[in-house]
Ligand code: HEC
C-alpha cells in the first residue's frame with residue numbers, strides 16, 4: 204500500500220472510532236454555565252429563625268399560598284423530575300436549579316475534577332436540611348442576598364432587614380439564572396440549555412418581561428393588616444395550567460368544499476398570540492399537536508392526520524438542532540387537511556389541538572408513572588359535515 208493510501212486508511216479508522224465513541228460515550232446533554240455551576244449560599248436574615256417558606260408564609264400568607272401551589276414549590280417533589288433525575292443517575296448539577304440552596308443539598312460542592320464541571324468534588328453537608336429541600340425553588344432563592352431580604356420596595360415595617368432591588372419588578376433578571384442559560388460547546392450545535400428553558404430568546408437578544416406575564420400584578424397588603432400595595436401574584440403558571448396555555452393560542456380556519464367534485468380542504472391557522480417566547484418553550488419534551496379525524500356516519504375513521512409543533516433534535520453522534528416547528532410569537536402558521544369521498548359524504552371532522560408535557564415513548568423509557576395526564580386538549584372543534592353549522596367547544 205502506498206503511504207498516501209495508508210494515511211487515508213488510518214484517518215478513516217480514526218474517524219469511525221471517533222463517531223462510534225461519540226455515539227456510545229456517556230453524555231451530559233448540556234453545558235454547565237457559571238450561572239448554575241454551584242449551589243447558592245444564603246445567610247438567615249436577622250430577625251428570622253430560618254429561611255423556610257413556612258416561616259415567611261406565617262406573615263406573607265397570600266403569597267405563600269400561591270407559591271405552594273406553583274411548580275416552583277414542586278421543583279424537587281415533582282414525580283416527573285424525580286424519575287428523570289434517577290434515570291440520569293442523579294447528577295449533582297440538576298440540584299443547582301431544582302433545589303438551589305446549599306442546605307437543600309446533601310453534599311457540599313468543594314470543586315470540580317474536570318474543566319467542564321461535570322464531575323463535582325463532593326463532601327457530606329453537615330447542615331443539610333431535608334425539609335428545606337422539599338421546598339424546591341423556595342422564597343429565599345429569589346429573596347435572600349447577603350443576609351438581607353431583597354424586594355421591590357422601600358419599607359420600615361419589616362421585622363427583617365430589606366434591600367430594594369429595582370430589577371425585580373419586571374424583566375427577566377430574577378429568572379435568568381435558571382431559565383435563560385445557553386449551551387455552546389464545540390461538539391454541540393444546539394441552542395438548547397438544561398431542561399430547554401427559554402432558549403429561543405438567546406437568538407433574538409430580546410429582553411422578555413417574564414415577571415410581567417408570569418407574576419400578574421395585584422393590589423393587596425403584603426402582610427395582613429398593613430396598607431395595600433401593588434405587588435405581584437406568585438403564580439408561575441406555565442404548561443401545567445391549561446388555561447394559561449389556552450390564553451396563548453388562537454385558532455382560525457377556512458373551508459373549501461366542492462360538492463360536485465366531492466373534495467374538501469380545511470385550512471387551519473394557529474397563532475401564538477399570548478407569549479413572546481415560543482409556544483411551547485421550556486424542556487424539549489414539550490410539544491403541541493394539531494389532530495384531524497374524519498368520521499363517516501357510523502363513526503368509523505375515514506382519514507386522519509397529525510401535525511406536531513416541536514423541536515427536533517439529533518442527539519448522537521452530535522447534538523444538533525435539526526428544525527423547529529413550534530409557534531413563534533405573532534407568526535401565524537397554516538396547516539391543511541384535504542379529503543375526498545365517493546358515495547357517502549363524511550359525517551364529522553374532529554379537530555383538536557393538544558398540549559403534551561412529554562412524549563409517551565419518553566414517559567415509558569424513563570419509567571414515569573404519571574398520576575396527572577401527560578397531555579390535554581386546549582382546543583376542540585367538531586365540524587358537522589354537510590350540515591350548515593358547526594359547534595365550537597373549548598374544554599375547561
Ligand atoms: C414576622 C413577619 C414576617 C416574616 C416571618 C417575614 N416577613 Fe417579609 N415582611 C414583613 C413585613 C411586615 C414587611 C413590610 C410590608 C410593608 O411594608 O407593606 C415585609 C416585607 C417583605 C418584602 C418586601 C420588601 C421590599 O424591600 O420590597 C419581601 C420581599 C419579604 N418581606 C420577603 C420575606 C421572606 C422571603 C421571608 C422569609 C425568609 C419573610 N419575608 C419573612 C413581615 C415578615
Ligand code: HEC
Pocket residue numbers: 256259260263266267270271275340341342343344345346354355371372373377414418425433434435436437
Ligand atoms: C422565582 C423567584 C421568586 C420566588 C420563589 C418567590 N418570589 Fe417573592 N417576588 C419575586 C419577584 C420577582 C417579586 C417582585 C414583584 C414586584 O414587582 O412586586 C417578588 C415580590 C415579593 C414580595 C413583595 C410584595 C409583592 O407582592 O410583590 C414579597 C413580600 C414576596 N415576594 C414574598 C415571597 C415569599 C414569602 C415567597 C415564598 C413563599 C416568595 N416571595 C417566593 C420573586 C420570587
Ligand code: HEC
Pocket residue numbers: 274275277278279281284299300301303340344345377378379380381382413414417418439440441442443444485
Ligand atoms: C433557582 C432556579 C429558578 C429560578 C430563579 C426561576 N425558576 Fe421557574 N422553574 C424552575 C424549575 C426547576 C422549574 C420546574 C419545576 C418542576 O420540576 O416542575 C420551574 C418552572 C417554572 C414555570 C412553569 C413551567 C411549566 O411548564 O409549568 C414557570 C412559568 C416559571 N418557572 C417561571 C419563572 C419566572 C417568571 C421566574 C422569575 C421570576 C422563575 N421561573 C425563576 C427554576 C427556577
Ligand code: HEC
Pocket residue numbers: 375378382383400401404411412413414416417440441442447448449450451477478479480481482483484485486489
Ligand atoms: C407575553 C407574556 C409572556 C412573557 C413575556 C413570558 N411568558 Fe412564559 N408563558 C406565557 C404563556 C401565556 C405561557 C403558556 C403558553 C405556553 O405553553 O408556552 C407561558 C409558558 C411558559 C413556560 C412553560 C413551558 C411552556 O411553554 O409550556 C415557561 C417555563 C415559561 N413560560 C417561562 C418564561 C420565562 C423564563 C420568561 C422570560 C424569559 C417568560 N416565560 C416570558 C407568557 C409569557
Ligand code: HEC
Pocket residue numbers: 239281283284287288291294296297298299300301380381382384397398399400441442484485486489560
Ligand atoms: C439551569 C437550571 C436547570 C438545571 C441545571 C436543570 N433543570 Fe430541570 N428545569 C429547569 C427549568 C427552568 C424547568 C422548567 C422548564 C419547563 O417547565 O419547561 C425545568 C424542568 C424540568 C423538568 C420538567 C418538570 C415538569 O414537571 O414539567 C424535568 C423532568 C427536569 N427539569 C429534570 C431535570 C434533570 C434530571 C436535571 C439534571 C440532569 C435538570 N432538570 C437540570 C431548570 C434546570
